Amino acid sequence: MIQLNEELSTEEKVIIEVQNLKKHFDMTKGFVKKTTTKVRAVDGLNFKVYEGETLGIVGESGCGKSTTGQLILGLLDATEGHIYFKDKDIAGMSQEELRKARRDLQVIFQDPYSSLNPRMTVEELIGEPLVVHGLARGQALRDEVMQLMKLVGLGEHQLKRFPHEFSGGQRQRIGIARALALKPQVIVCDEAVSALDVSIQAQILNLLKKLQREMGLTYIFIAHGLPAVRHISDRIGVMYLGRMVELADRNEIFERPLHPYTHALLDSVPIPDPLFRKEHQLIEGEIPNPSNPPSGCHFHPRCPYATDLCKQSDPDYLEVFPNHFVACHYLLSDKNTNILPEVMKTRKDK
Amino acid sequence: MTSTIERTAIAENRNYGKRLGKLGKRLLKSKTGLVGLSIVLVVSLMAIFAPFIAMYDPAKTDVVHRLLPPFWAEGGNMDYPLGTDNLGRDVLSRIIYGSRISLLVGISSVILAGIIGMFFGLIAGYYGKIWDFIIMRTVDSFLAIPNILFMLIILAVLGPSLTTLILVLGGTSWVVYARMVRSETLSVKERDYVRSAKAIGAKDFRIITKYILPNVISSFIVIATLNVATTIIMEASLSFLGLGIQSPDVSWGLMLSDGRQYVATSWWVATFPGIAITVTVLGVIFLGDWLRDILDPKIKD
Amino acid sequence: MVEKLMNVKDLKVRFKTEDGHVSTVNGVTFNVNEGETLAIVGESGSGKSVTSLALMGILPPNGEVYEGEMTFNGKNLRTLSKKDYRALRGNEISMIFQEPMTALNPVFTIGYQIRETLIVHYKMTKEQANIRGIEMLELVGIPDAEKVMGRFPHQLSGGMRQRVMIAIALSCNPRLLIADEPTTALDVTIQAQILTLMRNLKEKSNTSIMIITHDLGVVAELADRVIVMYAGEVVEEASVFELFKNPKHPYTKGLMASIPKVHDVVDDLYSIEGTVPNPTNMPSGCKFHPRCPLADVECKRIHPDLEYVSEGHAKRCIKV
Numbered sequence: 013m014i015q016l017n018e019e020l021s022t023e024e025k026v027i028i029e030v031q032n033l034k035k036h037f038d039m040t041k042g043f044v045k046k047t048t049t050k051v052r053a054v055d056g057l058n059f060k061v062y063e064g065e066t067l068g069i070v071g072e073s074g075c076g077k078s079t080t081g082q083l084i085l086g087l088l089d090a091t092e093g094h095i096y097f098k099d100k101d102i103a104g105m106s107q108e109e110l111r112k113a114r115r116d117l118q119v120i121f122q123d124p125y126s127s128l129n130p131r132m133t134v135e136e137l138i139g140e141p142l143v144v145h146g147l148a149r150g151q152a153l154r155d156e157v158m159q160l161m162k163l164v165g166l167g168e169h170q171l172k173r174f175p176h177e178f179s180g181g182q183r184q185r186i187g188i189a190r191a192l193a194l195k196p197q198v199i200v201c202d203e204a205v206s207a208l209d210v211s212i213q214a215q216i217l218n219l220l221k222k223l224q225r226e227m228g229l230t231y232i233f234i235a236h237g238l239p240a241v242r243h244i245s246d247r248i249g250v251m252y253l254g255r256m257v258e259l260a261d262r263n264e265i266f267e268r269p270l271h272p273y274t275h276a277l278l279d280s281v282p283i284p285d286p287l288f289r290k291e292h293q294l295i296e297g298e299i300p301n302p303s304n305p306p307s308g309c310h311f312h313p314r315c316p317y318a319t320d321l322c323k324q325s326d327p328d329y330l331e332v333f334p335n336h337f338v339a340c341h342y343l344l345s346d347k348n349t350n351i352l353p354e355v356m357k358t359r360k361d362k
Numbered sequence: 363m364t365s366t367i368e369r370t371a372i373a374e375n376r377n378y379g380k381r382l383g384k385l386g387k388r389l390l391k392s393k394t395g396l397v398g399l400s401i402v403l404v405v406s407l408m409a410i411f412a413p414f415i416a417m418y419d420p421a422k423t424d425v426v427h428r429l430l431p432p433f434w435a436e437g438g439n440m441d442y443p444l445g446t447d448n449l450g451r452d453v454l455s456r457i458i459y460g461s462r463i464s465l466l467v468g469i470s471s472v473i474l475a476g477i478i479g480m481f482f483g484l485i486a487g488y489y490g491k492i493w494d495f496i497i498m499r500t501v502d503s504f505l506a507i508p509n510i511l512f513m514l515i516i517l518a519v520l521g522p523s524l525t526t527l528i529l530v531l532g533g534t535s536w537v538v539y540a541r542m543v544r545s546e547t548l549s550v551k552e553r554d555y556v557r558s559a560k561a562i563g564a565k566d567f568r569i570i571t572k573y574i575l576p577n578v579i580s581s582f583i584v585i586a587t588l589n590v591a592t593t594i595i596m597e598a599s600l601s602f603l604g605l606g607i608q609s610p611d612v613s614w615g616l617m618l619s620d621g622r623q624y625v626a627t628s629w630w631v632a633t634f635p636g637i638a639i640t641v642t643v644l645g646v647i648f649l650g651d652w653l654r655d656i657l658d659p660k661i662k663d
Numbered sequence: 664m665v666e667k668l669m670n671v672k673d674l675k676v677r678f679k680t681e682d683g684h685v686s687t688v689n690g691v692t693f694n695v696n697e698g699e700t701l702a703i704v705g706e707s708g709s710g711k712s713v714t715s716l717a718l719m720g721i722l723p724p725n726g727e728v729y730e731g732e733m734t735f736n737g738k739n740l741r742t743l744s745k746k747d748y749r750a751l752r753g754n755e756i757s758m759i760f761q762e763p764m765t766a767l768n769p770v771f772t773i774g775y776q777i778r779e780t781l782i783v784h785y786k787m788t789k790e791q792a793n794i795r796g797i798e799m800l801e802l803v804g805i806p807d808a809e810k811v812m813g814r815f816p817h818q819l820s821g822g823m824r825q826r827v828m829i830a831i832a833l834s835c836n837p838r839l840l841i842a843d844e845p846t847t848a849l850d851v852t853i854q855a856q857i858l859t860l861m862r863n864l865k866e867k868s869n870t871s872i873m874i875i876t877h878d879l880g881v882v883a884e885l886a887d888r889v890i891v892m893y894a895g896e897v898v899e900e901a902s903v904f905e906l907f908k909n910p911k912h913p914y915t916k917g918l919m920a921s922i923p924k925v926h927d928v929v930d931d932l933y934s935i936e937g938t939v940p941n942p943t944n945m946p947s948g949c950k951f952h953p954r955c956p957l958a959d960v961e962c963k964r965i966h967p968d969l970e971y972v973s974e975g976h977a978k979r980c981i982k983v
Contacts, residue, residue: 128555132572214921243924277852
């Protein structure tokens, strides 16, 4: 079982490195007497993305996964921390530098109905990135657009149509073509298949995989649907209330989840087979409001193993097995040391 | 290669043709839209071709034939189909000529107000922060002053003329557009497609002109058409108060004002310009309603 | 012999649009038995939601049932007066929706909304209704039920709101509960809670449930029997175990193959090519033929009937 992914154990090139990333939103309430609450949407993230891989980020509402995506894209300013993209810090870039960096860093949005400007034709939508960066015009632009359309499976007769003339799946193809136009290195897929029908979801997932193989793309695949994430990701990070609670190779996460929240999340997914019908190991309670997260480990009010320590202090986010990161006190407590390898025990002693 | 271009060109034409056809079909289906469009067309043609349609010079007085009733009333005749006023001027000719100034004032002050309001609304909504604060507080202070009082003061100081009238009407009503455009911009700005424009590296100017503007313009045009109607009425009120159009120019509002004292004895002097205002305003409102429907980008195929 | 509670035969629903009538449900036949959970599965445009709205008598103003039979507990729903329909809804048939926020009235408290149904249908006094309301909230697992009675919908989380909706729907002991995508808008850990709740409630009461969903996982968790809809028709009907073990129709098979499996990773997913046909432009013959891997000339021509292959298992396909 404890088997490292061959690819990851060899020297992999890091393309994005996120260090202690934080994003706090100020929410002001009231008009005369203003009260400000801080929503810690993202609260100290550390992870790396390797070139050519797909890193899946899963979590429920309020976990900060979409905010993370927008921070990486530079669509939001980080409150604290760094996002190194090929050694340059996105978090510290000027607007002009960001504009240039966007040639390498693209996004596919969740809702194909709202992410395409309804007043532009397919040709304008797909060609726009090239126009904006002054890369092509006239016939060369049209040729490029046609090629992109072919790549994502759209027909050239659709060039002059408007987005509302397409079905959800086809619109998502337009969105993908638009993202690919600049030949980026990294694409953030923000719930890219969540709004699609099951049979269309499969088409788009296959398309994304095909494009990755052909163009050597790196994906950051943000989603709440675990099956899709497992299907497409090489590694998966699980977020809860602004923090990464576990990150590991995809099979590792599914076969040996360490964090109690990961356990619960995996167990909650209904399996499409009535023979597997079972009593879920339900976790109690609701997801807390991110403007008022619980003390210590954010998961402790819902965690069946929570102790006083969990209420008081934040667990460290540690690499307990090679390439398997987790943030949990319970795992590191004495009675569980048997499941942890030697490295960890020594680290814990320190 | 050529075949591809040709084919797309054909597809393009067919597509636009189809859309135009759809628009026509929709217009025929909407009876109020058709009525509105016809009224506005008739009034516009009347304004453009006034010298050819009108039988008399609108300023020509004829004391002998003063206060003649319309042709169907006793004492009226077809020489003056809608009668004459207290100075013997032909009411019909004056209405025809009056449409020029009423439309000119209505349309140009709306365009002026629209441009100012659109500009500030976009800036306030898109850039927010201090820009928003400054612009919106200015808008608030404009709104706090009663419009008519404000206009009266300015007109009294500058002296009434066609240009000042347009400037004053435009300069006071831009706040409506600014508020509307700002709030629309605020909501459009949060849409994913604007985020996607940022994500491909588009500059602010492009985002505002290609993403925000086209998506706020339909509500804008609807408000603008409705405001043409308000402005025509406003011009009438100011002329009625003696601060708008001055003789020998003629506008419907001025005619209304002139006819006021004869209402009891010679009703037609004030009634016909009144009807002209009402019908035109209704026509413009119908047209605005219809525009709102067709400007929705999702004309279903 | 199981009692048939709801009987739908050859139901057809059409909508009036600018371009004439568009039919979105084209002859749907099924029944819901006493005490069972029937799942209706399909993608967007399959007509599954429209079917449920037709049964509830709450189609949008431009929609109408123009053919077919709908009987509930022996009553013909098509000839029911508006008044009788209203009495039936919320009393014998209840419905819960995908987004509980839009289904609850934002300006009234939860307590008010629960009491209202009880007072209207059971002529209870306010006090009686209050007690019953609190009981219902406790039944659906809401802690501090008494406090929640005084809250407004926006003060509750999505999961809580869905529980409240279920409580309201069940407060009159309906014989049939129609649930339209009840967990689609919820987070997965909350979805698991609601699914478990629905399963427990079904065991406790004898309420029949008709659940409308696109999620085969939800079907597998809850349903006794399943009908699969495509382009306004039933393409397959079977018991849940039979359907998952032995799907017949190529669409059902394709749908199952195209879900990524949590426990079994493949390189490329099976995918059904093309898109769901537009109701204004339906293919000839079998409506699935343009997307079907088995289709041939016959399929273009012949519109297959729903045929039984074994007891309780029917399919609409000439090729299998």
